[in-house]
Amino acid sequence: MKVCALKVFIRLFLFSVFIANTAVYAEDEKPAADQTEASQGAQQDIQSLKNEVIELNRDLFILEEDLLFSANTQISVFLSLDVDELFELDSVQLKLDDKIVSNYLYTEREIKALKRGGVQRLYIGNLTSGEHELTAFFIGKGPNDRDFKRGTTKKIEKSGYAKYIELKITGDSSKEQPDFEVKVWE
Amino acid sequence: MWYRQPIKFLLIVCISLVCVYGGVAGAESKTTHKVQDLAYGVSLYNFFQQKYFSAITELLVAEHYQRITSDDSNPSLLLGGLYLSYDLHKQSSEVFQRLLQEKELEIPVSIIDQAHFLLGKNHYYDGQYPQAEEQFINIKDGLQLESDEEKLFLMNSIFLLNEDFEQALKTFDYFSAESVWKDYARFNTASRLIQRQEEGNVEQGFDILDDLASSDSVHPEKLILRDKANLALAYVSLRDGYSDVSIEHFNKIRLKGIETNKALLGVGWAHYREGKYQEAVIPWMHLASSQTESDLAVQEAFISIPYAFEKMGLGDQALHHYGLAVDSYKFQLNETEQLVGFIKSPQFIDQLNPGSLGKEITSAVNVIKNLDPLLTQYLLPFLSSNEFQYEAKSYLEILHLKYMLNHWENNIPALQMILKEKRKIYKNKLTKTMDDESLNKVKVLTQKRDQLRKQIEKIESSEDALKLASAAEVEKIQLLKNNEKRIKQLKNSSEEGAAEAREKYRLLKGRLQWEVETDYPVRIWTIKRELQQLNKVVTDMNKSMESLETAWKSAPFEFANFNSRIENKESQINALKKKIDRAIIEQESKLRVMALEQLRLHRNQIKLYHDRALYAKARLYDSLMERQR
Numbered sequence: 110m111k112v113c114a115l116k117v118f119i120r121l122f123l124f125s126v127f128i129a130n131t132a133v134y135a136e137d138e139k140p141a142a143d144q145t146e147a148s149q150g151a152q153q154d155i156q157s158l159k160n161e162v163i164e165l166n167r168d169l170f171i172l173e174e175d176l177l178f179s180a181n182t183q184i185s186v187f188l189s190l191d192v193d194e195l196f197e198l199d200s201v202q203l204k205l206d207d208k209i210v211s212n213y214l215y216t217e218r219e220i221k222a223l224k225r226g227g228v229q230r231l232y233i234g235n236l237t238s239g240e241h242e243l244t245a246f247f248i249g250k251g252p253n254d255r256d257f258k259r260g261t262t263k264k265i266e267k268s269g270y271a272k273y274i275e276l277k278i279t280g281d282s283s284k285e286q287p288d289f290e291v292k293v294w295e
Numbered sequence: 296m297w298y299r300q301p302i303k304f305l306l307i308v309c310i311s312l313v314c315v316y317g318g319v320a321g322a323e324s325k326t327t328h329k330v331q332d333l334a335y336g337v338s339l340y341n342f343f344q345q346k347y348f349s350a351i352t353e354l355l356v357a358e359h360y361q362r363i364t365s366d367d368s369n370p371s372l373l374l375g376g377l378y379l380s381y382d383l384h385k386q387s388s389e390v391f392q393r394l395l396q397e398k399e400l401e402i403p404v405s406i407i408d409q410a411h412f413l414l415g416k417n418h419y420y421d422g423q424y425p426q427a428e429e430q431f432i433n434i435k436d437g438l439q440l441e442s443d444e445e446k447l448f449l450m451n452s453i454f455l456l457n458e459d460f461e462q463a464l465k466t467f468d469y470f471s472a473e474s475v476w477k478d479y480a481r482f483n484t485a486s487r488l489i490q491r492q493e494e495g496n497v498e499q500g501f502d503i504l505d506d507l508a509s510s511d512s513v514h515p516e517k518l519i520l521r522d523k524a525n526l527a528l529a530y531v532s533l534r535d536g537y538s539d540v541s542i543e544h545f546n547k548i549r550l551k552g553i554e555t556n557k558a559l560l561g562v563g564w565a566h567y568r569e570g571k572y573q574e575a576v577i578p579w580m581h582l583a584s585s586q587t588e589s590d591l592a593v594q595e596a597f598i599s600i601p602y603a604f605e606k607m608g609l610g611d612q613a614l615h616h617y618g619l620a621v622d623s624y625k626f627q628l629n630e631t632e633q634l635v636g637f638i639k640s641p642q643f644i645d646q647l648n649p650g651s652l653g654k655e656i657t658s659a660v661n662v663i664k665n666l667d668p669l670l671t672q673y674l675l676p677f678l679s680s681n682e683f684q685y686e687a688k689s690y691l692e693i694l695h696l697k698y699m700l701n702h703w704e705n706n707i708p709a710l711q712m713i714l715k716e717k718r719k720i721y722k723n724k725l726t727k728t729m730d731d732e733s734l735n736k737v738k739v740l741t742q743k744r745d746q747l748r749k750q751i752e753k754i755e756s757s758e759d760a761l762k763l764a765s766a767a768e769v770e771k772i773q774l775l776k777n778n779e780k781r782i783k784q785l786k787n788s789s790e791e792g793a794a795e796a797r798e799k800y801r802l803l804k805g806r807l808q809w810e811v812e813t814d815y816p817v818r819i820w821t822i823k824r825e826l827q828q829l830n831k832v833v834t835d836m837n838k839s840m841e842s843l844e845t846a847w848k849s850a851p852f853e854f855a856n857f858n859s860r861i862e863n864k865e866s867q868i869n870a871l872k873k874k875i876d877r878a879i880i881e882q883e884s885k886l887r888v889m890a891l892e893q894l895r896l897h898r899n900q901i902k903l904y905h906d907r908a909l910y911a912k913a914r915l916y917d918s919l920m921e922r923q924r
Binding site: 152155158161164166167173175219227 | 713
């Protein structure tokens with residue numbers, strides 16, 4: 110009820126109960142023009158501040174990446190989800206060369222975002238050139254609401270360029286099982 | 296400001312419909328997603344969580360590194376939409392305008408229409424109505440239903456603002472039959488027509504309201520609009536002296552809705568006007584016994600009850616109820632007095648953001664749920680209003696900006712330390728590398744390769760096939776050469792077997808030479824191919840060495856560049872932090888002023904009722920005393 114009430118307040122740009130309110134809210138006053146202008150000025154200041162911080166944030170992310178994860182050593186691991194009923198993801202553990210580099214527990218909001226087509230950057234780090242082993246464990250609820258844990262491993266060859274890897278969770282309806290795949294982006 | 300809140304929701308609907316890859320193949324099939332661009336996907340991930348700040352940053356960083364490789368215009372559409380969601384209208388308009396100007400001929404009509412629609416919304420929210428209208432008119436046929444309906448609603452609003460009622464009324468024809476947007480547009484149009492107080496318009500307005508008031512839809516928003524239409528019609532009828540009609544409308548209002556209290560108050564007044572005081576008291580008593588004492592309709596009911604009792608000639612009861620009303624008003628004045636103190640105290644601001652520092656996501660419910668229940672009891676309509684919600688959201692957004700700056704401020708020393716460490720490693724490695732023999736080895740190898748090449752050229756020009764003999768063949772040639780003298784000595788010998796030995800020597804030498812010479816083309820081709828391979832290896836090695844050398848040489852400049860970037864950002868952080876601190880103080884003050892002003896209005900109303908109740912009580916008391924005397 111509250112949500113609907115709020116929506117109504119929002120959408121009615123004219124006075125909402127134009128006559129009914131006269132009895133009850135007799136003392137409501139419209140803001141003076143100078144107050145409105147001052148308010149708009151303050152809003153513009155906030156907008157400008159927000160934009161300044163966004164730009165600074167972008168520059169700092171670029172600076173951090175340039176400094177910490179140069180292209181010739183960078184490895185980024187992403188996670189995407191394209192399975193609805195066969196698997197409910199709870200957490201992911203990521204290992205590189207048998208060393209745990211990420212443990213991630215998902216919130217409901219994050220799972221919803223993944224299900225709608227969002228991609229999560231699970232890990233960013235550095236790797237030396239050569240062959241490495243990537244292992245990911247997916248923990249959650251499988252078909253029939255049973256606890257489900259599955260791992261997948263992939264040998265990856267790190268060259269002198271940044272490496273992007275996507276962990277894909279998909280559903281195989283023919284097997285009634287979720288599928289876990291590691292895709293290396295070129 | 297009324298529009299701020301739904302933007303998020305609507306943008307999520309209209310942009311995600313375009314942005315998410317994949318499609319619905321049929322009613323039964325589920326939507327599938329195919330990731331075409333990781334960076335874009337990460338931005339969407341944040342966008343779907345309403346983390347607009349992160350989503351914008353993600354797209355801007357991806358743009359810098361040219362990580363978005365897909366050719367379509369979805370990322371621009373998303374970026375523009377994100378700016379709009381984050382209330383950065385200028386940036387949003389710039390993105391859409393760029394999109395429309397640069398790529399209009401190459402992109403699908405659905406994207407162009409979305410860009411026109413969102414750009415139009417931008418103009419509308421900025422109060423630039425002619426520009427908004429122009430963008431809406433440019434839309435062809437590519438909008439999703441929800442966006443199309445919203446466009447019609449905004450067009451209707453623009454026509455109403457221009458007092459072009461004919462066009463406003465025409466928009467109704469284009470909405471879908473069950474559209475909620477249509478009902479909002481109708482309600483607004485009706486309100487505006489009646490407000491205008493011109494003959495013909497008022498009747499038309501009432502006809503529309505009548506239509507809304509008799510809606511049989513079960514849609515929650517339509518039910519609220521139905522209640523509002525009935526309430527408006529009921530009060531107008533009451534004002535014009537048609538109590539029966541007004542009661543009819545009041546009775547159509549649901550008993551559990553946001554207009555219930557006003558309806559109960561009104562129905563009481565309708566009966567009162569008809570002289571049915573007993574009937575009038577019933578809804579008012581119901582209101583007075585409700586748990587919503589702070590509602591102004593309830594407060595009015597408190598004082599209305601004794602009026603009715605007076606009219607019924609029940610002086611004692613009236614006196615009693617005046618007393619109850621006075622007590623209630625006193626109690627509320629006392630409570631609101633406490634609230635004034637509370638709003639002025641730091642707790643008010645603390646309750647607005649408990650643990651929200653750093654949280655990107657804010658919602659109306661979250662802002663209210665943490666506040667003192669007493670405050671929400673008195674000021675719920677105000678706290679739920681878009682004006683307050685927008686300002687509270689802005690405040691929380693500024694806090695998030697502060698959190699981000701603090702985060703980076705704390706990270707700057709780490710970045711400096713990493714840079715220092717890199718410099719140290721560079722210096723150590725530089726000394727080692729300069730001493731490294733491998734640098735010389737590459738030079739020696741290159742020289743050897745050059746010598747080899749010359750030799751091969753020489754062999755090729757002289758066509759001396761024996762120079763290409765294999766090791767075994769060279770051994771055999773040497774063996775033959777060693778025996779050549781001895782064979783010569785046997786030349787004139789008549790010893791038995793000498794002739795045979797000479798013949799054998801001749802045959803062996805001839806065969807060997809024949810084999811080497813006939814195999815020459817193959818051998819020279821093979822050796823040249825091997826030389827080519829060697830060339831490639833040596834060239835690669837030299838390239839690596841050159842690149843290494845360049846890196847080593849440029850490293851000090853890069854370090855200096857990093858250092859200056861870090862210093863520059865550090866000073867920007869400091870400057871912005873000061874601005875943000877000022878903005879936080881201003882915003883806190885604004886929120887306090889707004890809340891105090893609302894409370895002042897509320898208190899004034901209670902005071903008015905209180906004084907009226909006191910006066911009426913005294914008057915009644917006097918008259919009762921007079922009667923007793």
